[in-house]
Amino acid sequence: MKCDVYLNFDGNCEEALDFYKNVFDGAYEVVMRYSDGPPEYIVKGNEDKIMHATLSIGNDCEIKASDNFHMPVHKGNAYHVSILTDDDEQGADFFKGLSEDGEVTMPYNDVFWGGKFGSLIDQFGVQWMISSPH
Structure with a gap:
């Protein structure tokens, strides 16, 4: 699957x-x-x-x-696209790139559950969560 x-x-x-x-x-x-x-x-x-x-x-x-021209596109907060990166450097690069002209909702940083994590809304209104392993 x-x-x-x-x-x-x-x-x-x-x-x-x-x-x-x-x-x-x-x-x-x-x-x-x-x-x-x-x-x-x-x-x-x-x-x-x-x-x-x-x-x-x-x-x-x-x-x-x-x-999509067959029905209106409504941007909302019911989802995030979640990416688990191979390492911290890749995570930082993806986060920096996606946040260009977007809005950071949680900076990419160390988190209490281990590794690094950050979330943002990109310039197209898509919400992302970027994580790297601990």
């Missing part, structure tokens, strides 16, 4: 995924635009927006995402 994160954006999916690609040194596995799909999926004026994309990060992690 595998569990992936699937994020929805309201027109800036490609910008967000390019940002995450840079932060995590990721690679695109799939990029499908609305113009690649059946005509009934095309939203006029948004043909070049992302219908589905998969970004690989690390050895076994993927972020999947799309621009």
